[in-house]
Structures are given as structure tokens and as C-alpha cells.
Amino acid sequence: MSEGWCRGRSLALFVLVILLPIWIARGFQSDELLQDDEEFGLEGGRPAADPQPPTNPIRSPIRRRPDLDPPSGSADSKSVQFSLEHNLGASEFSPAGTFTARLKSWSHGGQTLTKLRFSRNALTEEEKRAFERLLKEDGHYTIRVPSNVLNPSGEDYVISSVRARCIPRESLDEHFVIHTDGVNIIAVNYGSAGACQYPRLLRYPAKWSFTSYTVLKNSEQAPRTPTFAEELLDGEDGLGEGVKPPEKSFWAKYWMYLVPLGFIVMNAMTQAMNMPEEQQVAGQSTSQGQVAQRAPPTTTTVRRR
């Protein structure tokens, strides 16, 4: 389990290391049109002992500071906040953190969410107890976010759950994948950062704080249907040979005829060559035959004895 966590952790770090230069590069021209709008964020949760009120989240130092970015205040992007709520067992949902995202307007009219970041509130003592209870009974830890980010109506929430026992590693590791369509959140996939082994063992985290990874996902376009008009006629039977087999050599094609022909020719030639000797050989063979004919009586006499 720890191995898997390490792998997950190192993978995330690796991704971060890869992405960090990209961010830095993007820091200078952040209104760049991004096709694949995926963003990774890592938030170190504060330790439970932190006395600061939970409403004031601390941003991870690795992230670029948005307040210093000149484009952040530009007209085509504005900041949106929406809250994450969680449910520890039977009670009602309670606030657990805040997502902040930039709202980006496109020239063709659509709006999308980008640059998602997340800050987790620290667990209160009560919540910690509730979480422990969840761990003990192998219950579900449920979170929710509003499906419409711009004007949360308070009705439609996107909910996601995971067995509480999947979360604890060294700290509480969680992984959000938020699927969006424009400004709407379609679904949140919430779960552990790595694998969750099946016989779920009861383990308590060393640190009662959340380590969160968030990924924002938009849909991808399906590849276009290939069209080759010129090959349509060929491909009509579906099994049409894609490439014609290379032309075979004369020998490769007709060896089965050539070999017997060769034999026949050779045979004929030897026969023709042996023709004069034939008679001698024939004479020899007849004398041999006589010898052979003579021989049997001797053997029979032997046998009769």
C-alpha cells in the first residue's frame, strides 16, 4: 500500500516537475488559447493543529501567485469560487473547502473554467472523530460541489463518494477529477490518490490533514472518421488487399512446374547417354540371371538335408 502511495506520489510530483516550467512559461502570456485544458494542482493541507480559521485558505507555495499576474485582472477572465461540502456519516453536508477557478470567455461565446485551485479547511476535532468512526465502520465519505458554478441554485449538486478507508496514507490523500462542460460541472470523481486495495484494512493516518490533488477535465473530441474517397472502390468488399503483394520472381512462381520438368529432362538425357551401354548392361544382367537361377537348387538341397 505504501509502495503504491509512493508511486502515486512520485507520479504526481513528476507531473508537477514536468508541468512547472510550462506554468512558468505561461505566466507571461496567460491568455494563450489552450486546447487541452487540464490543470493539475497540489495543495498541502494545513496540519490540524493550525490555529488559523478555516475560512482563510493558504495557497501552496509551489503555485504561481495569481495576484501578481497582470492578466488575471483583465476583462475576459474573472474568478469564481465554489465550495466543497462533505458528509461524514449520517449528518448533513458541511463546508469543507473552497475551489477557486478562473472563468475564461472565448471569442465564440462560450465560457470555460480554467486554473482551478483548491484549499481544504482543516478538520475540526468533531470531524476528526466522525472520520475515525467512518474508518471503523468502513463507511462512505461523501463530498459534493454545486453543478452550476456561476449561480448555485442549491438544488443540483454533483456528489461523489469513496470508502473512507481508501483515503488514509501518511496524511489523508485525496484526488479530485472534475469533469466540466463550459461552466457546468458534470461530475466529480473523488477518490484516493492511488490504488485502494480490496480487503480494506483499518489504518489511521499519521497526519490528520488532507493532501489534495485536483485535475480539471474537459471533453475531448472524437477522431474524425477517416475518409478516402479514392480507395472506396477498392475497399468495397472490406477485405480488399491493402497493398498488393510484391511481384514474385519467375522461379518462385513456377518452381513446381520447373522441377519435374528438370527431372524429366535429366532423365531423358541420362537415358539418351546410356543408350549405347544399354545392351552391354543387358547382356550382363542376363548372365547374372542365369547365375541366380542356378543358385536356388543348391540352397534347396541344403535345406532338405
Next chain:
Amino acid sequence: MAIRACLGLMILLFSSTISTALFEDQVGLSDWHQKYIGKVKHAIFHTQKTGRKRVVVSTEENVLASLDLRTGNIFWRHVLGKIDCIDQVDIALGKYVVTLSSGGSILRAWNLPDGQMIWESILQVSAPSKSLLHALANMNVGKDNLILVFGGSLIHALSSTDGQIVWRKELSTNSLEIQQVFQPRDSDIFYALGFIDSSEFVAYYVNYKNGEVLQQSKASFKSGFCGEASLSSNDVVVALDASRTYLVSISFRNGVITFQQTYIPDLIPEFSGKATLLPSKYNGILAVDIASSIVLLRVKGVNELEIIEKINYPSAISDALPFSKEQQAFAILQHDESRIHIKVKFDTDLTNEVLKETIQLDGQRGNVEKVFINNYIRTDRTHGFRVLVVMEDHSLLLVQQGEIVWTREDGLASIVDSTTSELPVEKEGVSVAEVEHSLFEWLKGHFLKLKGTLMLASPDEVAAIQAIRLKSFEKNQMTRDHNGFRKLIIVLTRAGKILALHTGDGRVVWSVLLPVLRESETCGNPFVLNVYQWQVPHHRAMHENPSVLVIGRCGHNFDAPGIFSIVDAYTGKVHNSLVLEHSVRHVMPLPLTDSTEQHLHIVIDDNLHAHLYPKTSDAVKIFLDEMPNVFWYSVEVGKNIIKGYSLEIKGELDMAENVFQPKELWSIVFPSESETIALTATRKMNEIVHTQAKIVADQDVMYKYISKNILFVATVAPKASGEIGSATPEEAWLYAYLIDTVSGRILHRVSHQGAQGPIHAVVSENWVVYHYFNLRAHRHEMSVIEIYDQSREDNKDVWKLVLGKHNLTAPISSYSKPDVTVKSQSYFFIHSVKSMAVTATAKGITSKQLLIGTIGDQVLALDKRFLDPRRSANPTQSEKEEGIIPLTDSLPIVPQSYVTHALQVEGLRGIVTTPAKLESTTLVFSYGVDLFFTRIAPSRTYDSLTEDFSYALLLLTIVALVAALLVTWALSERKELREKWR
């Protein structure tokens, strides 16, 4: 080693030819096709003049058919589309059948003898309203009879020879509903009588030659009409008021309308509730249906109604048959236990019966629903009558001379759901005579076959061989066979009847009209939903019969109480039948069985409470162990939400009720301004996957992501949710989702721009294939998504396998972060699709074929290899060896790969596949108006000899070889001996 063996097998499979076509003489060997028409709505008998003994019927499945009155066989048949509902049927000119369909907007004439369409007219209809067809008799406008069509406020008069509109008249702009048309003898006017806004009675006197309204009279009636009227004589119409408790006689003599009300309880003291007028055209007689019986009333003028006869339920009454100038005949059918009494009477003399017959009926047909009467001339020149009877189970009977001449099981045209059941295991103790007989038959058959193979057979014998092949004793036996080809298909029809069909020849083994699915006081308007396997005994297969579970609902609303019935699969005996206290929203068969091998089922009611069945403590105990691992989801199409739940117990579990509460775990909310749910599809619960590994080119392995919890969801743009062409390519798009239903994770989400429904999808193993319309390319398209598990990629390292550092045996958890890759590809496809399915085999080794119900009502088998996302334009040599087909932009349609060969499954609605015991073979059952069954082998029958295999020839060859051996041996012995003696 196993991988290598598997690879070898795969190569073997892939190298087999894809064509699985039949030879002409193989048709009917393993397949059968049955033609049906559905529940009959209207029937018209051919007149004596046409001389042919046929009846033309139109049905609720929108079929127009001509049936042979002697045998019930179909002469010709036309299946109009699903939306082209036939409203009225009539005969024009004595040689055409005229049908009015699509809400009174399409009028067609069909030739009576061969069913060819003569003409078709599209009529303008202002608003969908009740329409009326009336063929004017004996009124010639230049040797041409007119056909009148009333729809809303419009009257169209069409020529019956070519369907041209002769005249068109708009009567009133208000919501007019013409109820009756009536033409007095020898005059050139007709009366059209109807209601305006259900409160005003109106009578028009129209000249039929030009549609001129000669006279029009209106009168309003304060308590309103319920919209039914019956013409009882030339100047009196009887209608029902809005409360259905008053009979209103309306006289319209000389344009003066007077109303006269009669309170029904005054007339019929036992009346309570609501009355209905039966549509009949008797002279001066009115048939009223009150809740308990049918009452015949004679109308003696405007203010006098008199009861003539009361016919107690269950009974039915036919329409009037003009018999002579003065008389009309009609039939009354009345049930008496399992017998039906048939009485034929003349409307002039109701006290005497012309004909009185009694027929005996088996109990599984229910009550008589409709009766059509026809007369004929007997051999002794007297008049005889025959009746065509439509029963409650939608079957059709013809009764003549007190006997049922033929029956048609037309309920099978409306199959709702189906399942299969194994046949009984062959019991020991088969008599010697039977064995001898079958052995003799076997020998004889093989001798004949041998003759056929050696071209020695005479034409008669060839016919005999074909007959033997077609009705082979083997395939129709009522016992389980070694190959698993013989099964029972248990189908549930819309009428609430369950029938068991034998896969050998499609005969009905048993049928039962479920009493609980019939309309009753406890359950009005019952509605069938599904059939499931309830109990499949394995341990006690010799002694116990399997049973099926039938689920229904009392009424069409989701909150209506459910119906639950368990039926024996071998005999049709109803074991248990009840109306549930809760409603039925979903039924989930669980992969768990209790100690008596009954399958556990969870029924989710409208409040999302889960009820466990069977309600035994044993079942609860088994279920409670598995409850933490039970998850379910609900798709709320209207709200565009998919929600996932687990089950929990709030408080104490009531052992008698077994009710569990839902706990919402996840939800996915589709933005309603850009997406609406069009379709969801899941894998079949009982699908078996042979291996997770897929060997690809270069000895590489890919691991399929195999999860039983994959849900495919397709959403479309709300603007493009209508028909094709209702949206431009820019405003149409389609999103395809793969969702894990335990955790609610979206594993994959992809958009197709410019794509539109209707969508059809099939999910199997690790792939999904879906079919939609591409507006940009103006073609249908099929896309495939295959999903592979990356988390097992490491296992390819041999050293890890050797050292045991692999995770092949680790359980997979849905809560783990999925590490998947997706491959997808789209192809054009010519056909639009009615239904899609995939073949299923016993062990999942055989390659798969998609079964596509095409628009031409045929079933096309398309190899899954054509829908491989790894197809490329120039496959490498190793890819070719693997069996990858070079990329083409469209999917081929090989004419030989139609499973239905030359046949059509009219009105195709569903395709069901069941694995046979033989790994290579799948049983395919497709249903619609027709039924078709066959078995197919997607990779050919590599594991058995074909049925045509000539054992006799093999035997003969062996015998000949042995004889030759003996002879040559003897010869050589002799020769050797001679040598030795020399």
C-alpha cells in the same frame, strides 16, 4: 504456454473465413420464421361477388393483412411504420381496401387479391383529431364512387379509382368532430352529424356531388356530450352526456333539433358508474355497455327507449351485417365457464336466434374482445354464419359450424421481453422399442443421405432427405441436448400472456394468460414489464423445474402497485402470484442464490426503497453478507441526472418486509442547456469473458479493462434530440460517456460534433459500439471505444512474473484511481439501425459478431474485427497475422452475412442472443411482428461436425478400407505362400 495456446487459437479463429452464409438447402435446418399480424382492430370480409374466401384485417401493430378464411394463413401483408397507425379500413368499388392512417392524413387503396397499393393520397389535416372514413355506396359521380374522409372541420371527397380529391369542404372553424355519416336512400345528399366543442350538436346536409352544404342546423346542449353517438334511425341519434349517466336522444328531422334526456338508472335499475355506447349500426337498436353487462335498447322515436335484452358479462357483440334489404344480422358471444355461446340474430326479430352454437375453448385465451360476423351460403343453399373472434390474449379464432376452424397466436406479434430456459434432463428408462425405432430411423435416414451424397437418389428420395433434415427428430425433442441447442424461449407478450417456444421448430410448448395480469378490481389497467429467471436448479435438476419471474405494474404510472408472479418454466403452472404493496421502478437480479437456488432480486420502488425477494430469512442472511458490495444507479432522463446508490438499513430491519433504504453515493448532472440523455447501455450480466489479456502484434499483450459496472451513456444536444434533419450540424453534438456505476467515475468522455440520434449502442467485454447519424457527412456512423487497463501493464515483465512480483491475482477495487487508456475509431455505415446486439458464447473464446437489425427488418452479422480501433491504412505484417483488417472508411455489408438470409422479421424490435453449450455457437432470437430464430457460429463450428456430416459415408469408407485391407492382406498371404512353395 497458455498464452501461446491462446494465441494459436486466436490465429486459427482469425484466419477462418468470415462468411457464414447458408446454402439454399440449409434454410430451415436450424432456423425458423413465424409470421404474425398482431391484435386485430378491424376486419372486412370479401363480398360474395369477389368470390374469394378471404378476410382483410388491420391490427394494432399497424399491419394490414389478407387472411385465408379456411386456414388462417396470410395471403399478403403490409407492415406500415410504427407511427403510421391505421385508423379506419373500408372497401371501395368492391375490389380495393381503403385504409386511413396517420391520424387521418394518409389514405391508401390496396388491391384485394394481391395487396398491391393502387393509389395513395396525402390529405391536409388541420389538427390531430378523430377522423372518420366513409365509402359512399351506390352513389356514382360519373361512374366513380366517392370516399369521404372527415378530419376535424374538413371533409375530403376522393375518387375511389385514382384517389384524386374531387372536392374539399371546410365546415366550421371550431373543433368539430363528425360522429356519424348517413345517406338516405335514393337521394344525392348525405348527413354529417357531429359535435362542436362537445357541447353543441350539429347536422349538415351536404350534396355529395360538389360538397355544397345545403342545410345546417345547430343546437347546444348544456350538460355537454362525452363524444360518442350512435345513429339509431334515419332521424334520431343517441348520445351520452358528459357524465355518462344520461342517454340523450337527438332528433334532427327537417333541420329541427330536439333533445330528450333519459336517466340511465331509470331505465336500467342496477346501473351504476359510467356507460359506454358500443359502435354499432343497427336499425333502431342501441347497444349500451354498462359496467356489468351489455344492454340492447330499441329506440322507438325520440322519447321512447325500451330494453330488449340484457347480456351479462363477459360477452361481446358484433357489428351489424347487412343481410337483406330489410334485415341486418349480428352476433352475440357470451362466456359460460370455458364455453362460449354464439347467437346470431336479426335486428328485426330479436326474440329468435338464427343460429345458436357453443364452442369449447381452452382456458388460456381470456375473454372475447371483438367479434366480426360474416355470412356464406351453405351447400344446401341456406345461409350460414361464421364469426372471427379476437380474444383477450390477442389471438384470433375463426368459428364456423360450432367449431374452431383455425386459431392464430397473434399475441406473439407484441413480445415485450424474453428469457430462455433449459429443457428437462433426459430421464432414464427409455423403452427399447423407442430406441429400436429411433435406431431404425437413424439408419434409414443415413442410408438415404448416403444415396444423396453418392448421387444415386431419385427426386422423391431427395425430397424425403430434405424433409428428414427439416423436421429431424433430434432437434424437436423435449429434453436437454449435448450441444445446448434445444432450449425453451419464454416470451412475455403485451397481453400478459407467457408462452414457451421450442427452439427446434418454434412451436408453442405451453402458454398461460396470467390471471394477475388481467384487468380486475384490484388492478385496473395492468401492464407487463419484464421476465427474469427466478430459479434455475442445478443440484436438483432431475426433480425440480426451473421457474421464471414476471414483473408487471397496475397502470402506467411509476407509483402504481407492482405485480409479481412466478411461473414454472416447463409446465406454465403459476406458483405464486400477487399484487405488491409497493410500486416497481427497477428490478435487479442479483448474482446470488439462496439454498433452494432461487435468484435473489431487488425491487426498487418509487420512493427508492429496496425490497428483497424472495422474502425468506435465508435470503436476507445471504444478502446481508453481500450488502456492502451492492450498488445501483438510476437514470432520470427528464432531469438529466444519473445517481448512484448503495443500500443501508435505517433502524431495525423488519424481517417480514425486507426493506432497505437508499444512500446516495454519487450523482452526475448533465447541463440541461447543452445535453439530454439519449441512451444508456450496459453489459449483459451473464456475459463471460475468456481472458483479460489481448495479444496484439509483436507478441505484446494489452489488458482489457473488464468491469461489470460499466455504463455507457450517450447525450445529445437538446436541439438535436428530434428527428434527423431537425438541427443543423453546428447545433448538434453527441457526448459519449463511460461511467463506472460503483464510484460514479467518468472513465471516458468524448464528443462527436455534428452527430445526432437515434443512437443505438451495445456494450460487451471492454468495448462499446454505438450507431448515430453524422450530419456533416450525411451518413450514419458507427463508433467503437475500447478501454484498456494500464495498471496491469507491468505484468508483461517476465522476470516479475517469475519472481512473483505481479498483481495479476490482486483484487480490483472500483475505488482505486483507474489507470486506463482508450482507443476509438469511427466508421461510416450505410444502414440505419433498429436494434443492436452482440453474440454471446458459453466461454467467451469465440470471436464476437455484432447483430444489427437493419431498416429492412433483417439481421446483419458484422464481425467485430471490422470495428477494431487499431485498424490502420497499412497494417504491418505482424498486425496482418493478428487479423487486423486494413482501414476503410465505411463498414462493409457482405450480402452473405445476413443471419436472416432471405427472410424479413417485420417490425423488428429486439434481438436476443443466448450461448449454446457448444462454444462456437450462439442462439439468436429476433422478434418484432414476426419471430425468427437461428443459431450462428461467428468463427464457424470449429468444435463439432456439422449436422449434415454423412456418418454413413464415413462408415462406408471405413468399411471399404477395412475390406480392401483384408482382401489385399489375403492376396499378399496367398502370394507369399506361392512364393514359398515355388
